[in-house]
Amino acid sequence: MLGPATYGQVAFLIALYAVGTAPALILVVVLARYTATLAARGAEGISSLLTRTIRLIAIPSLVAILFTTLLARPVASFEHLGSTIPVLILGFSIALIWQVSIPRGILQGLQRFTALSLNLSLELVVRTATVVALLAANYAVSGAMAAVLLGLVFAFALGLIALRDHLGRSKTRVHLRVMAGFSLAAAAGIIGVQILYNQDVILAEHYLSSHAGGIYGGLNKIGTILFFLTLSVSQVLFPRVVEAVAKEEHPGRILLYSAGLLTLLGAGALLVFGVLPGLVVGVLFGPSFSDAVPYVFAVGVIGLALSLNNLLVQFFMAVHDLVFLPILGLGVVAEGVAIFLFHANVGQVVGDVLVTLLALLVLLAVRCYLLLPTLRASSLGEAEPKPALG
Numbered sequence: 001m002l003g004p005a006t007y008g009q010v011a012f013l014i015a016l017y018a019v020g021t022a023p024a025l026i027l028v029v030v031l032a033r034y035t036a037t038l039a040a041r042g043a044e045g046i047s048s049l050l051t052r053t054i055r056l057i058a059i060p061s062l063v064a065i066l067f068t069t070l071l072a073r074p075v076a077s078f079e080h081l082g083s084t085i086p087v088l089i090l091g092f093s094i095a096l097i098w099q100v101s102i103p104r105g106i107l108q109g110l111q112r113f114t115a116l117s118l119n120l121s122l123e124l125v126v127r128t129a130t131v132v133a134l135l136a137a138n139y140a141v142s143g144a145m146a147a148v149l150l151g152l153v154f155a156f157a158l159g160l161i162a163l164r165d166h167l168g169r170s171k172t173r174v175h176l177r178v179m180a181g182f183s184l185a186a187a188a189g190i191i192g193v194q195i196l197y198n199q200d201v202i203l204a205e206h207y208l209s210s211h212a213g214g215i216y217g218g219l220n221k222i223g224t225i226l227f228f229l230t231l232s233v234s235q236v237l238f239p240r241v242v243e244a245v246a247k248e249e250h251p252g253r254i255l256l257y258s259a260g261l262l263t264l265l266g267a268g269a270l271l272v273f274g275v276l277p278g279l280v281v282g283v284l285f286g287p288s289f290s291d292a293v294p295y296v297f298a299v300g301v302i303g304l305a306l307s308l309n310n311l312l313v314q315f316f317m318a319v320h321d322l323v324f325l326p327i328l329g330l331g332v333v334a335e336g337v338a339i340f341l342f343h344a345n346v347g348q349v350v351g352d353v354l355v356t357l358l359a360l361l362v363l364l365a366v367r368c369y370l371l372l373p374t375l376r377a378s379s380l381g382e383a384e385p386k387p388a389l390g
Contacts, residue, residue, distance in 0.1 A: 007285070008205055009081060010144045011217025013090055015201040016075075017148065018194060020064070020094035024101035025190040027057070028108060029238065029317065030183050031101075035109025036239040040246035046106060046166040053102050061095035068094070081141060089145040096152040103159025106166075109239050115162040117232060119155050127151030185322055189313045192328040196360075197224060197306055199336055200353050207343040215292050216346050218285050219299045222292075226269045226303030227310070233262040234307075234314045241318035252372045255315050262311055266304035273300035295350050302350070305357040312364040321371055324364060331360035 031053065038045055068075075068091025072084040081087070107116040127147045134143025160167075197220070204216040237258040244251040273280060277296035281289050309331075316324040338352035 008214035028105040031105025032108040123155040223299035223303035
């Protein structure tokens with residue numbers, strides 16, 4: 001197992017990786033929306049969408065690898081890493097997650113949730129098995145990052161296999177440029193949520209001691225366990241809301257059902273966090289992280305609040321409401337400022353994030369409450385260019 005100091009280095013690299021995955025999450029949302037619209041209208045073009053997007057994203061993927069290669073030594077020096085290898089692996093991982101997002105976005109838009117869930121869960125299985133083996137072989141930070149990369153290789157191959165029935169089936173050619181307008185709103189929403197649960201790790205690692213930074217990095221991962229545990233709810237919500245819009249139906253009921261299901265799932269995890277915090281920390285990180293035990297339930301609440309915030313952001317994007325953007329931006333700034341002002345210990349940073357996310361949830365819920373009565377099926381849709389033959 002990794003000690004707090006070494007885990008702090010891993011948490012730093014994973015936080016950078018998570019920031020680098022923001023374009024991937026944007027791509028998932030954009031492709032899911034476009035695919036769902038095509039499917040709802042009975043249009044073809046999935047094969048063209050898949051292959052053309054893979055070719056297009058290959059260019060920035062290569063740029064990402066080159067960029068991280070050039071910055072590998074300065075980043076390793078800044079974080080006191082013993083080698084540049086983890087940073088180089090980070091660059092390849094960021095490039096590959098952008099490719100992995102393409103089949104995942106299409107699977108989500110087609111509402112093939114079983115295949116999507118297998119893709120997500122088996123990536124974690126491969127990653128976990130690999131990291132255990134590499135840590136046992138004394139590949140500490142490099143081993144942790146290599147496990148991320150190998151999990152992504154597996155997920156990309158599995159995604160292509162899941163879409164094999166669409167490969168080469170139709171000659172319909174889609175126009176990728178029609179997705180550009182929605183991409184801007186999706187970028188703002190996805191990046192905002194990404195920053196909310198990653199900037200705290202980076203700031204904590206900077207302001208706190210090496211040991212305390214590692215403890216907070218572990219706590220952050222416990223909170224994100226709950227976030228990712230319930231992420232499938234918002235993944236189901238988004239294409240169904242888009243489908244409802246395309247079919248001139250009101251999507252409010254879908255949101256209420258999804259929020260209730262997400263809260264129920266989160267409550268189950270919170271029960272475990274509240275009753276057995278020591279066991280949670282011991283199983284995940286070992287006895288050297290015992291200082292994290294008092295904060296396990298609080299970071300569980302943080303994870304649930306983040307999940308609900310993300311659910312509302314996904315809904316706002318699906319119904320083309322942009323008022324949420326300044327609200328989300330305010331939440332991002334407030335979290336960073338709170339940590340900048342109050343960071344004496346781990347407990348203060350946990351409190352900063354908890355208060356900020358709960359306040360943001362209230363503001364987004366108020367916006368949703370005001371928006372729902374004004375939604376009309378006839379006014380929700382947005383003109384979508386039709387695919388072209390050839």
